[in-house]
Amino acid sequence: MDWILFLELAANGAVTGLLYAMVAISIVLIFKSSAVPNLAQGALVMVGAYAVLAFSDWLGLPMWLAIPAAMVFMFGLGIGIERHALRRLAGQPIIMILMMTLGLDIFLRGITLAAFGGSARRMDLGISDDPLFVGQILMSRVHLTGAAVALMVFAALVLFFRTRRGIRLRAISNDYVASWSVGIGVEQGVALSWALAAVISTIAGVFWGAVQGVDQSLSLLLLKSLTVAVLGGLDSLPGAIVAGILLGVLESVVSGYLDPLVGGGSRELVVAVTLILTVLIRPHGLFGDRSVERI
Amino acid sequence: MTTASAEPLLSLRNVEVVYDNVSLAVSGVSLDVPEGQLIALLGANGAGKSTTLRSISGLLQAARGKVTRGEIRYAGQLVNTLSPQDRVKLGIVQVLEGRHVFEQLTTNENLEAACPVEMSRAEMRSALDRAYTFFPRLAERRNATSGYLSGGEQQMLAIARALMTRPRMLMLDEPSLGLSPMLTTEIFSIIRRINREEGISVLLVEQNAFAALDLVSHGYLIESGRVVMHDTATAMKNNPDIQEFYLGGHGVNFRDIKHYRRRKRWLT
Amino acid sequence: MFYRLSGVRHFSYTGDRSLYRIPFERNAALALLAAAILAPWIIGELTLTSLVQPWLIWTSAALGLNLVVGWAGQLHLGYAAVMGVGAYAGTHAARSGVPWEIAIVLAGFASMVIGSVFSIAALRVKGLYLALTTLAMQFVIDWSIVHLSVVSGGALASLRAPDMSLLGFEINGTAGLYYVALAWCVLVTIFMMNLRRSALGRALMAVREKDYAAEIIGVRSFVFKLVAFAASSFIAGVSGAVLIATYYHIVTPDQFSTQVSIQVLAMVIVGGLGSIIGTYLGTALILIMPGLVAALFHGATELFDLRIGVETLAHLPNAAYGALIMGCLLWEPLGLGRLYHNMRSYLIAWPFGYLKK
Ligand SMILES: Nc1ncnc2c1ncn2[C@@H]1O[C@H](COP(=O)(O)OP(=O)(O)OP(=O)(O)O)[C@@H](O)[C@H]1O
Ligand SMILES: [Mg+2]
Numbered sequence: 001m002d003w004i005l006f007l008e009l010a011a012n013g014a015v016t017g018l019l020y021a022m023v024a025i026s027i028v029l030i031f032k033s034s035a036v037p038n039l040a041q042g043a044l045v046m047v048g049a050y051a052v053l054a055f056s057d058w059l060g061l062p063m064w065l066a067i068p069a070a071m072v073f074m075f076g077l078g079i080g081i082e083r084h085a086l087r088r089l090a091g092q093p094i095i096m097i098l099m100m101t102l103g104l105d106i107f108l109r110g111i112t113l114a115a116f117g118g119s120a121r122r123m124d125l126g127i128s129d130d131p132l133f134v135g136q137i138l139m140s141r142v143h144l145t146g147a148a149v150a151l152m153v154f155a156a157l158v159l160f161f162r163t164r165r166g167i168r169l170r171a172i173s174n175d176y177v178a179s180w181s182v183g184i185g186v187e188q189g190v191a192l193s194w195a196l197a198a199v200i201s202t203i204a205g206v207f208w209g210a211v212q213g214v215d216q217s218l219s220l221l222l223l224k225s226l227t228v229a230v231l232g233g234l235d236s237l238p239g240a241i242v243a244g245i246l247l248g249v250l251e252s253v254v255s256g257y258l259d260p261l262v263g264g265g266s267r268e269l270v271v272a273v274t275l276i277l278t279v280l281i282r283p284h285g286l287f288g289d290r291s292v293e294r295i
Numbered sequence: 296m297t298t299a300s301a302e303p304l305l306s307l308r309n310v311e312v313v314y315d316n317v318s319l320a321v322s323g324v325s326l327d328v329p330e331g332q333l334i335a336l337l338g339a340n341g342a343g344k345s346t347t348l349r350s351i352s353g354l355l356q357a358a359r360g361k362v363t364r365g366e367i368r369y370a371g372q373l374v375n376t377l378s379p380q381d382r383v384k385l386g387i388v389q390v391l392e393g394r395h396v397f398e399q400l401t402t403n404e405n406l407e408a409a410c411p412v413e414m415s416r417a418e419m420r421s422a423l424d425r426a427y428t429f430f431p432r433l434a435e436r437r438n439a440t441s442g443y444l445s446g447g448e449q450q451m452l453a454i455a456r457a458l459m460t461r462p463r464m465l466m467l468d469e470p471s472l473g474l475s476p477m478l479t480t481e482i483f484s485i486i487r488r489i490n491r492e493e494g495i496s497v498l499l500v501e502q503n504a505f506a507a508l509d510l511v512s513h514g515y516l517i518e519s520g521r522v523v524m525h526d527t528a529t530a531m532k533n534n535p536d537i538q539e540f541y542l543g544g545h546g547v548n549f550r551d552i553k554h555y556r557r558r559k560r561w562l563t
Numbered sequence: 564m565f566y567r568l569s570g571v572r573h574f575s576y577t578g579d580r581s582l583y584r585i586p587f588e589r590n591a592a593l594a595l596l597a598a599a600i601l602a603p604w605i606i607g608e609l610t611l612t613s614l615v616q617p618w619l620i621w622t623s624a625a626l627g628l629n630l631v632v633g634w635a636g637q638l639h640l641g642y643a644a645v646m647g648v649g650a651y652a653g654t655h656a657a658r659s660g661v662p663w664e665i666a667i668v669l670a671g672f673a674s675m676v677i678g679s680v681f682s683i684a685a686l687r688v689k690g691l692y693l694a695l696t697t698l699a700m701q702f703v704i705d706w707s708i709v710h711l712s713v714v715s716g717g718a719l720a721s722l723r724a725p726d727m728s729l730l731g732f733e734i735n736g737t738a739g740l741y742y743v744a745l746a747w748c749v750l751v752t753i754f755m756m757n758l759r760r761s762a763l764g765r766a767l768m769a770v771r772e773k774d775y776a777a778e779i780i781g782v783r784s785f786v787f788k789l790v791a792f793a794a795s796s797f798i799a800g801v802s803g804a805v806l807i808a809t810y811y812h813i814v815t816p817d818q819f820s821t822q823v824s825i826q827v828l829a830m831v832i833v834g835g836l837g838s839i840i841g842t843y844l845g846t847a848l849i850l851i852m853p854g855l856v857a858a859l860f861h862g863a864t865e866l867f868d869l870r871i872g873v874e875t876l877a878h879l880p881n882a883a884y885g886a887l888i889m890g891c892l893l894w895e896p897l898g899l900g901r902l903y904h905n906m907r908s909y910l911i912a913w914p915f916g917y918l919k920k
Contacts, residue, residue, distance in 0.1 A: 037691050088893055091359075094690045095638055099832050100892050102825050107885025114878035164407055164419075171397045171408035177357050178395035182409035182460055183383025223702065230695060262710060272702035276684070279696045283688050289399075 008137045009256040010249050015139065017248015018147035019211070022204040023225035024232065024240040025153065026197035032173040032235045033193035036086055037094075039101040042222030043108035044198055048074050049205030049214045050112050053121055063125060067206060071199045078198030082191040109219055118216065123209030146207035153200055154241055169193060173235070223268070227275040233288020243286060247274060302371060303327035304464055304496050305351065305387075310365035312346050312355065312520075320346045320360065321520040328464065333490050333497045335507040335528070338517035344500040345392055347517070348466045351498075352389035353379035369464070384411070386463030392500075393472060394449040396456070398442030402433055405441050405452055409459040426455040429485055447478040454482070458489065464496045465489065471503045479503065483510050508532045599745055603738040612810075614851070616741050619748040620806050622846045625830040626751050626839065627798030632828070633837035634764065635791035636771030637685045638694035641701035642799060642827050645681070647819030648704065649674040649800025650807045651714055654724045654814045663808060664729050670804035671797040677704070678796020682789050701821050708816045721815040727808050740809040747805050751798055755839050767791055833891045834898050841900020848899065852887055853880035 023045055030038045038044070051073050055066035085104060089097050127142050160166040172179045172189040179186050208218055228247050232239025251270045258266040278285060305328040312321040321343040328334050338344050349355045350362050351369075356379070367375050374382055397405050406426055410419050427434040430451045436444060441452055450470055457465060467486065471479040483506055490497050501507035508514055508528045516524035516537065524531070531537050603611060628642045653670030657663055684696040708714050716722035727734040727743065734740060758764040770784045770791075807814045826849060834845020857880045864871050895901055 037695075085889055085893070089896070092896055094694075095632065095832070095836070096892055096896050098638065098640075098691070098694055099828065100889060103829070103885045103888030103892065105885070106825070107882050107889060110878050110880070110882030110885055114875045114882055117872065117874040118878070164410060164412070167400065167404050167408045168412075170400060170404070174397040174399050175395050177354060178391060178397060179408075180354055180357055180379040181352060181383075181389050181391055181395070182456055183380050183388070183411065184408065185380050223698075226695065227699075265706070265710060268702060269706050272699040272706070275699040276696055276703070279692045279699075280684060280687055283692050 004136050005256070006253065008139075009252045011134070011137050012139060012143070013249040013252025014245045015143045015147040015248070016252065017228070017244040017246065018150040018241070019143065019204065019207055019244075020221070020224050020228045020248060021241045021244025022146070022150040022153060022200060022207070023221050024228035024244055025150075025157065025237060026200045026204070027225055027229040028232070028234060028237055028240050029157075029193045029197045029200070031229070033169060034086070034090075034173075034190045036097055036101065037226075037234070038197070039098060039222065039226075040081075040105035040108060041197075041201065041225055042219035043105040043112075044074075044078075044201040045205045045208060045221055046214075046216065046218035047077070047108050047112050047205070048198070048202030049123060049209040049218055050116055051202065052206055052209070053116070053123065053214055057121075067202070071202045074198040074202045075195045078195035079191045081198075082194040086194075087187060087190070105219065105222075109216060113216060120213040120215035121209075123206060123214050125206065125210045127210070140211075142207065142210045146211070149203060149207065150244075151241075153203060154237065157196075157237060165192075223275070224271050227271050227278070230275060230283075231278045231285050233285030235289055236285065236287035239285055239287035247271065250274065304330040304370060305498070306366075306368045307347070307351070308366045308368070310347070310350055310367060311363050312343070312350050312360055313363045314346075314358065314360040316361070319520065321350065323365070324517065324520070324522055325365075326515050326522060326525070328496050328498050330463075331490070331494050331496055332513070333487070333499065333511040335504075335511040335514040336498060336500045336517060337504050337507065337514055337531075340502075342517045343520040344517060345468055346520075348389050348468055348498070348500060351382075352387055352466060353377060353382045354389060354391075383460050383462075386461070387466070388457040388460050388462040388464070389466040390453050390457045390468060390470065392468035394446065394453050396441045396444070396449050396452050398440070400441055401438050402441050402444070402452055403437045405456050406459050409456045411460065422459055422461070426458050429458070429489060430455050447474050447482070450474065450482060451485075454485070454489075458493075462495055464498065466498045466500070468500045469502060470499070471501065471506065479506060483507075486510065504537070505532075596749070599749075602745075603741060608737050611741055612737050616744050617806075617810055618847055618850055619741075619744045620802055620810060621827070621830065621850060622843050623748045623751040623805075624799060624802035625827050625834070625842045625846050626755050627795040627802060628827050629831045629834075629837065629839075629842050630755065630758070630767075630798070631791050631795040632831055633835075634758070634771065635767045635788060637682075637788060637791065638690065639681065639697050639795075640694050640821075640824055640828065641681060641697035641704070642795075643819040643821070643823035644701040644704035645674050645678045645796050645799040646803035646806070646823075646827075647708060647816070648677045649803035650814050650819065651708065651722075652800065653804030654722050654807055655714075657725045657808070658722070663725075663727055667801055667804045667808070671801040674796045674800025674803065675793050678799065679789065679793050681796070682792030685788050685792060686785055698821070698824075701824055705816060705820060708819075715816055716814075721813050724807050724812055724814060743809050744805060747801065751802075752839060763787070763790065829888050832898060833888065835900025836898065838898060838900025838904070840903055841898045844899040844903065848887070849884075853884055856880040856883040 023041060026044065027038055027041050030036055048070060051070035052063075052066050055061045055069045055073075056063055059066075059069075061069060081104065085100055086097070089100055125142065125145075127145055130141070132139050132141050132144065161170055168179075168184050169189050169192065171184055172186050176186055179189070204221075205214075205218065208221060212218075224247070228244045229240055231247060232241070232243030251267050254270045255266045258270075307324055307326050310321060310324045311319070313319050324343070324347055326334070326336070326347075336344050336347065346355075346360065349358060349360065351367060351374075353374075355361060362375055366373060369382075369385060369387060372385070374385065374387070377385075397408060400408065403423070406423055407419065410422065414422070427437070432448060433451055433455055436448065441449065444452060450472075454465075454467070454470065470482050470486070474482065486497060486499070487510060489495055497511075499507055499511060508531055511528050514524075514526065514528055514531045515522050516531070524534070524537070526534070598605070602615060606615070624642075624646060628639060631637050631639050631642075649670035652673035653666045656666035656669045661669065681697055681700055684700070685693055688696065709720065712720075727740060729743070734743060758767075766787045770787050803819070806818075811818060830846040830849045831842060832845070833848055834843070835841030857876065860871065860876055860879050863869060864876070891898065
């Protein structure tokens, strides 16, 4: 066995996995606060990336300004989506909610492509493409930066959940009625979680855009991030990070050895099979609350 | 009647509540809670006690219920249409039936979650201290995950959490549910202290009518969604009907039932 | 008015359980059927092949999905994959010389086998988790179809289906192919209509409402979920094969992608869960909507001389399609079938509105 190859696959997988985790965190945030599985998450990442491009290409803002501007825009978009699409479905059967997020996914993708066209664009972060050797292992600078940012986002969220506003958000995800009874604005809390998710999607969109270009394929991140979220336990943030790394490594190593045999494309298969096995064997994931299975 | 101030803090007039647009749970309840008083709301299972409390706190929406008739006045203001959040801001708070604590949060975080956002850090600390002086047991377990507290401790936490909203009127829905008689006594004495020391008016719903009537000044008896009796606590305790049917008196006798039914019809 | 009844009154159980509880509806259905049979002489060939025929096939497919989602209450996001299995099975069978009528049945059974694998998931989890598993299974099946060249047909990944023939007769004219689609659609519709009043249908509804409660009153939810998935998969498989045989004529993997699964689900939900007439309406709406929107924007650009890019024009129908799904959910979560039902119960009692049940 070639240990260098294995380590390289694993290390790169872990780093990519953290990038998946960043998207998964958004899913977890929304699911935690409102039990809505957001199947429009991939589209949200794509919209975030295009929003950055809109601010930098159309308005000519430098990147360091375009990204925060896009984050502000996405914050508003998140609130708008919650208020106008999801809030009115509260209490409806899960199939309606799923269909709503699917419709949202189609709508967001359609409207973004109508505005920007279908051809892929570059997201230039000014990070050099030169390979980076860590020991004998070859790694990508963009990926590494993205992974570091993912960990920072996670740390920021952990800190946020210690603040009073964060505690209220956790209270909401714990018990709606009790939250209402002590005057916590549940609707505002859920809207805030959508807004935060949209902001994090923007950051994820920036890095995924830098990695693979900005186009419709960004929305395909849905299946991977969903798998990460479910594997970690849909309502667990640390779970998303751990599961992200796990899935990244698994995907990279398995496809690294399998691809030459089956002629490529086994990454998607690994992800889909992981999702199926997780749901069938341990629906509440690695760290999730067992009771979520009931939903 | 007592000689309480002319205008009670809370007054319900002919309140009617309908769940799911069809099932009538409360029909024409009227009651008053004078400022600074302890009032009990008694009744059998399903009589409509919790529903009445929900109509006051605004939590009916969460249960797909609606106030379809009547007025709910609080401090002179009509609050029928206010959101639960706004009612909490006005000082109305309800402690839910069956200990709804935020199970994944610690004791301390449960209390912090209930703090109004505009409260400063220092104010919050003093509010926390005050809550812990009422419930010293909670202070010992302030960093424990509240889902793992005992039933009695969770009930205390739910009351303490309600206090954090700085209420003027506290509504308690069966605080003795599932607690030992000793713990019930302890909680009731704390409720009395809260009422005396903080001047908070209390509306208490209880199955445990004996204990409740020892605590309060007045009581209302509600049955099938209607108020069938309203009197001072002493009078209610001595009322033969109450003794018979709610406090468990001597053997039931049919003449008494008839008597009671007649009386009830007359009252409603 | 049309119904010439004031309220529905039945004086016997037989009457209450009859297929059509109002004579008018039976007559209307017969009239529609007659119109459908005469359609090749009534409407133009283009409309017939490009609108009516796909509508009928997709409706049969959507009815099959409605059986699982609307009747049995099991979420299914991998329906297109099951259809795809049928399409490939049928095409391969026909290509290897099996007569079409047998190939189509084989397609149904192939889908039934694969579809029953989905039901294994349904037996273990429900709700969201079932939706996720079926979605993942869709990916696995898609992947297998694309990557197994034996299935997909090698490098070009497209297979030509042989010409249709039934019982030894060549079927190649537009009208002939249309009748095949119509026959299948009528068959599925009759099955679904009778399902509602059969023991199986009632058991499925009991499972949908609360599976463990159904279990308590003696409904084996395990068996009925399995039956629901099997029956729906059979319908999916045959529909897939019919789609290829009479409409696409060529089978490629992307005809049965995740997007198609979502599209069929949208037909069911826009139409109304558990509603047969709703499924017809929902399918029609989802099918004609993109063309309609495209035509609308195209017309607008010509009319007002707007400078809308080609790409924008190409993607706007998609946005409108998404918006349509969202709008339907917000506006009438019970779907078009519900609207029809409301209108019907209004008209039945008309003009004596107070007689309404
Ligand atoms: N969410 C709801 N939806 C429909 N009906 C309800 C709902 N909540 C209560 N009811 C009905 O309203 C009536 C009054 O219920 P309520 O909970 O107010 O009784 P209660 O006096 O609090 O009884 P208990 O002592 O058992 O708590 C009951 O008949 C009950 O079935
Ligand atoms: Mg109650």
